[in-house]
Amino acid sequence: MKQEFRWGYAIFVLLLLSILGFISVGILSLFAGIDVESLTGNVAIIPIEGVIVGSENDFLFESAAVSKDIIELVEKADENANIKAIILEINSPGGSAVASEEIANAVKKTNKTTVALIREAGASGAYWIASASDHIIASRVSITGSIGVIASYLEFPGFLEEYNVTYRRLVSGKYKDIGSPLKEMTPEEEEIFQKNLDLIGDYFAGEVAKNRNMSKKDVDKIANGLFYLGVQAKELGLVDELGGKDEAVAYIERREGIKAEVVEYKTEKGLLEILTGVFSKQSFFVGKGIGSSLLDRKSVSSLSITT
Amino acid sequence: MPMKKLDLPKERTFVGPALVWKRVIAFMVDMLIINIVVLFPFRGLFEDILPKDYSFSEAYRFLSSSANYAGFLTSVSLVMSILVIMYFYLMERKMSQTIGKMLMKIYVADASENASSRSTGDNKDLKPWQLLARNIVFIPLFPFVLLWVLDPLFMFFTKTNQRLSEVLSKTKVVERYSLEQ
Numbered sequence: 258m259k260q261e262f263r264w265g266y267a268i269f270v271l272l273l274l275s276i277l278g279f280i281s282v283g284i285l286s287l288f289a290g291i292d293v294e295s296l297t298g299n300v301a302i303i304p305i306e307g308v309i310v311g312s313e314n315d316f317l318f319e320s321a322a323v324s325k326d327i328i329e330l331v332e333k334a335d336e337n338a339n340i341k342a343i344i345l346e347i348n349s350p351g352g353s354a355v356a357s358e359e360i361a362n363a364v365k366k367t368n369k370t371t372v373a374l375i376r377e378a379g380a381s382g383a384y385w386i387a388s389a390s391d392h393i394i395a396s397r398v399s400i401t402g403s404i405g406v407i408a409s410y411l412e413f414p415g416f417l418e419e420y421n422v423t424y425r426r427l428v429s430g431k432y433k434d435i436g437s438p439l440k441e442m443t444p445e446e447e448e449i450f451q452k453n454l455d456l457i458g459d460y461f462a463g464e465v466a467k468n469r470n471m472s473k474k475d476v477d478k479i480a481n482g483l484f485y486l487g488v489q490a491k492e493l494g495l496v497d498e499l500g501g502k503d504e505a506v507a508y509i510e511r512r513e514g515i516k517a518e519v520v521e522y523k524t525e526k527g528l529l530e531i532l533t534g535v536f537s538k539q540s541f542f543v544g545k546g547i548g549s550s551l552l553d554r555k556s557v558s559s560l561s562i563t564t
Numbered sequence: 565m566p567m568k569k570l571d572l573p574k575e576r577t578f579v580g581p582a583l584v585w586k587r588v589i590a591f592m593v594d595m596l597i598i599n600i601v602v603l604f605p606f607r608g609l610f611e612d613i614l615p616k617d618y619s620f621s622e623a624y625r626f627l628s629s630s631a632n633y634a635g636f637l638t639s640v641s642l643v644m645s646i647l648v649i650m651y652f653y654l655m656e657r658k659m660s661q662t663i664g665k666m667l668m669k670i671y672v673a674d675a676s677e678n679a680s681s682r683s684t685g686d687n688k689d690l691k692p693w694q695l696l697a698r699n700i701v702f703i704p705l706f707p708f709v710l711l712w713v714l715d716p717l718f719m720f721f722t723k724t725n726q727r728l729s730e731v732l733s734k735t736k737v738v739e740r741y742s743l744e745q
Contacts, residue, residue: 267663270654271601275649278605285609353726 266444298520300509301334302344309352309360309382315472322349324356326524328363334522335367342370342509344519345390351381354406354457361464370512374505375399375496379517380484384495385461388468393496394505395487404465404492405482406458408450414441469494581725582670590664595653596662602647609640614661641704652699655688665737672698675726675736690735697733 303325306322334340345364351357362369364386367539372381373387375395380403387393387401395401417424417439424439435446442450462480466473471494479485479493498504506517655662660671674690701711712731718728726736 263661263666266658267655267666270651271597273654274602274651275604277650278602278647280648282605282609285640285643326613 347493349383357382398486404480593664
């Protein structure tokens, strides 16, 4: 066999195997079914980004922090003996009161040091979660606070009347259709709603007071739904420190006496889930196009209670 | 009448077992090339998944704490070993040599009793199973891992400098020796 051919063949084999190597790594990364990033490091960083919701279906098409996923990540970090601290990287305007409470409870349950790092926003339900951590760090210009509850819906009985559509009320319980957008809310119903909202708001403020070691009275004074900039929140005792990720890491290193190695914990999506997501979104937008030609989207709504 | 000169070859050659040091260097060259070229894509993956600055005991504790993690590492190692075996198989099947062996001028040959090519080092009679069996040592699973120590040690106890897997696969590594007349 000629010497030139031998070297040519050797180079061909090496190139072939190198390409196979790249393909193998790609396939392994996609189908491994394991979030390898979460297995190294000693400080877990968990992003809480977007509106806080209870399940992915609640907020399909914009970035959302799904409580189920976040709780899973918090528990995973808690179970990992190598993880010494958890940083909750918050950038959220709040969301579902139930979902926020679920996450806050999961954070309180951990045995690790927890630090809430509020970036652009950590308001309302997101602040509820932050308050459950051991230490809160926010930027001077972060939006935080907004302790309060909101419930809203659109009513359109007038719109129905205009089109000669009648709402035929058939209920077995007096308040069964409370909050229906098809009829006008009575003062009595409004009072019931307001009472419930006040209860949730009071509970929210109580939780913040407990978590932050503040008096309920002090929290009530600022629990008016107003948002505060980081620097104001520091003065009010809603945050412990002004800064960013470096300050969060420094705090953990000081407290735990470790050299922090931060690793991001995030929900990994399999190839199938990614593809399903793409298809479902495409289907949605096709449907939305057809639907919007038949109905004005603004006129359709339902009651939701959010923090 | 002057005697007519016979046109005899200037040197006589014969094929014998390759020297151990040549085999060791050839192996090191091959592993270096495999590491640089074939396993290069895996480097990034390992940097991400392997614990950093861990002592052996810490790393062991860490690995044994997660069955998923250990399983994933085994899968990656298995894929890597398949690529390594493919390198040796493809090279030795076609040319009787790997790059390391080419540089050290040594060859893989059939060592079975009925081999027609024993004296030449030509491997045309080598069967795929023989080529696979002689490289079985690269499989990172039990019981093959036991061969990591036993296999090379065997070379020092055989007259033909054969590894254990070479004895089992009925192959050997040879080189041409020349005797000047």
